[in-house]
Amino acid sequence: MRSRNDLVTKSKVIIERCDSYSDQPVDAAIHKLLENLGGLEQFVKPGDKVLIKPNALMGASPKLAVTTHPTVITSVVKAVVRCGGIAWVGDSPGNAYANVEKSLTEAGIKQAAESAGAKVVYFQKHGVTYARSPSGNKKIKRIPIANPVLDANVIINIAKLKTHGLTLYTGAIKNMFGSVPGFHKSHFHKECPDPADFARSIVDVFEITRPKLNIIDAVYGMEGNGPSDGAPRKLGLIMASTDAVALDAVGSYLIGFKPSQIETTKAGYKRGLGEDRLEDIEVVGARLDEVRQADWKHAANLSRLIEWLPEPLYKLAAGWITVNPSIDQGKCTQCMVCVNNCPVKTIHYKDKVVKINLKDCIHCFCCHELCEYKAVKLNKSWLTRLIRI
Ligand code: SF4
Ligand code: SF4
Incomplete structure (x- = not known):
């Protein structure tokens, strides 16, 4: 039977091995990923405002694998600048009252971005614009999105591969929840305490923001009680796709889930935002069974x-x-x-x-x-x- 994506082109997920966070292997992996996707010029035109959206959950040392590693950010910023794009790096940490500049500095993200030629944008400081829920969500009808996210011409989403206590897994789709700044995030939790409802609201945010390119930093991910209290674990990979649903299907599978267990992936597929069936995803660069680590510890989750x-x-x-x-x-x-x-x-x-x-x-x-x-x-x-x- 033909899948929806066969009618257009099959979703493609590129996997590159990357043994460490040293500059050279990260640059080489990012270069190959972009090359396999047809080159960054496909996505970034000279003069484009390009928002690079890392996972900057908190001001944690990069060694703890809570946040996107600074070297990956540097490498992507350099590629954007080479294409003539105007690079911004921005996020909003989970703590609504955090000193965002301090958090991004402690995570090494601010220095990484600025040294490569990007401007750091702190979402909390730029206000929000409300967008109507694309799914007709009755609990959260109007979604507050940080203005820099909406102002960018191109979004490059750079997530971290982690387990998660509420959503089981966090990767590309969940990473865009950072577009909802500060205390607005609490409102989502309060209105949608059921994990499936919460996941659908996250997919609303993703659908509004729709990154052109999604990358997952999985050189080291997190197992156990993620997204912040688990243990770093090496997978030795960086992955990318224009299809965040497919990327999450692959990412979650590699750490021992079935894609159908992940509510954000399921909801993304149901809405036609991407492919979640592994058999309908073209995986380039590595065989899944060669790089899968099915014994990852998962978070306590009912x-x-x-x-x-x-x-x-x-x-x-x-x-x-x-x-x-x-x-x-x-x-x-x-x-x-x-x-x-x-x-x-x-x-x-x-x-x-x-x-x-x-x-x-x-x-x-x-x-x-x-x-x-x-x-x-x-x-x-x-x-x-x-x-x-
Ligand atoms: S439990 Fe943690 S977050 Fe809460 S007050 Fe104590 S140290 Fe702070
Ligand atoms: S609702 Fe419960 S789990 Fe959530 S922050 Fe409050 S005490 Fe923690």
Whole structure:
């Protein structure tokens, strides 16, 4: 049977091996990726304003694999400048109240961008324009997008390959959620606590922003309790595609998921934004079975259980199958990041300690994602541990 993409051209994902973050191997991998996609000139014309959108979740050292590595950013910026594009590098960290300049400096992104000739744009500082939800989302009808994202002629999306507590996996589609700046992100979590609803809202953001080119930095990705509290793990790859859905289908498969498990990928395919069936994706540069690491540890996430447990049984057991956040008081520095960013304001500072009132918790795991001190623990109930989620 012919797929939708056979009617036009088959989606293509390019995979290049890259053994380290030294300049030379990264430049060589980026060069080959772009060459295999027909050259960057296909996407960038002289004078174009080109927004390069990394994953700059927080001000974490590049060694921790939380953020897109600076060397990859430098390499792409240099390529854009060579094409005559005006390069911008921008994002908004997860903490709505973060000093964005400090965060991007700590992640090495600011220096990497500027040294290669790009201007750094801090999304929080440029206001937003509201776009209508392309899917007719009734929960979030108007989507706030940072103005530099809409002002750019071309967007190059450079994601990091990681596991994720809420969405299972984060790659190309999820990376564009950074286009929603600051406290606006909390609104998405609050209005869409269900992971599938949340994923569909992210796909709205992706559909509005629609990068022309998507790259995933998977030289080192993150396994375990991503997107910030997991462990770096080497995959030794950089990948690219014009089709972010196909790129995520491949990226998630390489770290042990089925593409159909990832809600953002599924929703992207259903909306006709790309291909999620591996058999209908042309993979160039490496065979998937040669580079796949199926034993990656995944984040604690109940949505995997919902997939195979019949709904009535799941509802019956829901009270005992839980993953709840709690604060490790020994590690907590009382920085107030989780208190200020909890979408439902259920984390409080009282009697000189930070505490979570689980009664109102919507399990978005933003507190876990944003705590730089690894002081938010995810506690599995005995039944959750028993069934090894
Ligand atoms: S748990 Fe983490 S984010 Fe929350 S106040 Fe403590 S150190 Fe800050
Ligand atoms: S306590 Fe943490 S997981 Fe619960 S709603 Fe607040 S930020 Fe989300």
